[in-house]
Amino acid sequence: MKSEKITLDHGSGGKLTLKLIEEVFKAEHSLDAAILSEIAFTTDSHSIKPLFFKGGDIGKLAISGTVNDLLCVGAKPLYISSAFIIESGFEIEQLKRIADSMKKEAEDANVKIVCGDTKVVENGKCDGVYINTSGIGKIIRAIDGSDIKDGDKVIVSGYIGDHGFAILNERENLGIDAELKSDVANLTDLILPIIESDLKIKIMRDPTRGGLAMCLNELCYSKNFGFEIEESSIPVREEVKVISEILGIEPYYSANEGKMVIVVDKDDAEETLSMLRNNPKGKNAAIIGEVKSELEGKVVLKTAFGSKRILRMPISDKMPRIC
């Protein structure tokens, strides 16, 4: 690798994270969870600043993130482990709030937290609390992207960009919009019925760090197909549009923690959309584009004016422009 030291960009979920996974860990970066015969297995670490934010906290994020990763591969989430790294001096009352939030989210997702671990590090060695969660789910049907073809439709389950901008707004005290909150949520009740149906779902992924742009690029990375996305079909909340304009960061690069991108056979697209929209968590779902083999690993955004451009994989965390 050209860079000799780890930088924050290596953890941004963008192209540098992908390079780290490929070149240092020498791991294949394909699915959010491993499909192991009849079970799915996943792991994730969570560090976020601030720990408590509008719409959620690190505990809710840890459970929902793991649950959503299991759902992505067609599994019913069942069991979760949670390991805490806590900074000395951290308030036990706050830890209790986080633990309660995890318990509540686990109940809501119908999963059990079955084991865990606790480590305390010196003051100043971590930002309050880091949580690692691993999850096991039962494969209902393996969804691994093996039969994607031209014309398959791309669906996003709701407004994109809420989480990233909400966190940025609070962390950096931008004070732009008091109402914007994170979309962090487990998607069990939204996605499990789709997995259990006979709809021809080809692949699913939750567009977390790196946002929709990273998610779509990862799905077609080094593959013999790409996506053509209709920009005007992508659901974006007005508040997010405003923040996006002010900071000069497009909503497609902002993280989501309660959304799913679903690639489905074109014949089943409307029915999938209708199932999503019948659930409050999916009421703003939309078909945003389709699979095109000629695009070979590229995500092309079609603007409302008829022009086209590439939607790139983010290299690192997007920086606001100077003016």
Place this chain on the structure above:
Amino acid sequence: MNLDKFNDPEIVKKIALSIEQEASKIPKTVKIMHICGTHENSIVRFGLRDLLPQNINLIAGPGCPVCVTSSRDIDAIIDLALKENVKILTFGDMLKVPGSRLSFSKAKSMGADIQMIYSIFDAIEIAKDTNKPCIFFACGFETTAAPTAAALLEINLPNNFFIYSVHKYTPNGVYALLKSGKISMDGLILPGHASTISGLKAYERFVNEFSIPSVAAGFEAVDVMLAVLMIIKQINKKEAKIENSYKRVIRYEGNKKALEFLDRVFYLTDALWRGLGEIPESGYELKDEYERMDAKKQFSINYSDSYIEHQKGCRCSDVILGNIIPTECPLFAKRCTPADPIGPCMVSDEGTCKNWFDGGYGEI
């Protein structure tokens, strides 16, 4: 204000049709330059070049504030940050711009205390929480120079707060380049942000001396397309005047209060523009009465004579001048990418190369 109508596809298509009709009357290729990085960002984001006829060449000029910040200044501040117990505060765009040897970001990974901020007001708050000397690396055109001036005049700055100004004044910079013959154009899109401060009158001499049709524009698709149309109409009428298609924001005389603040705090001096050399009266320098917070006077800053503005093969200075398009640079998207930029134009979302790379020019 509801901006939807400024991105209405039907309106944009109608303007595109009018541009095509007007452009068909011009028997040559017309070069229209904008001098605002955010305009380039909008042009790429909306794919506007796709909508223009072949003889309308929309090019980017020296409009990216970090692209024109000299390596000499970046090197000097990085050296200071590595040697002394100071904290450097600057905008996110600035962090990854390569100096001669290091970027702020790489210096940070070597232990220098460098932090990203969103505005000078964030920098002041950070300084209040520490005893460490905090130096705000103040880059950008008049749009960011004005808040720097306002902060100095209106806020009781902490004693450990200092400013290193590399702010630049757009009209004088572009005027000097025109005068020298380094840049040329048939029409000019005046900057949307910077002109809110400087006003359009700062560009009157462009029209008078160089007969360049000039139109101020906003950043939505309709804004940019309308500016192109208005310029081509002027060309067809053999006119050269300043028009304002961004009346909702820009006034002819600019922002009087901001200009007064700038005048009270700064004086204009000769300044180094990266790759373009020294340009007369184009840099904002703090006046003597602000000596206490002038980092250039309060710290021992060493300027090396051997600073490197552009690495071998890098054509950023030609890109900034509109002499070549990014894809003509041999390093573009090969050795020079946003992940590892060789030249400054590949760093910021206002940089022409970065915008072209992100938009996938030549790949669709």
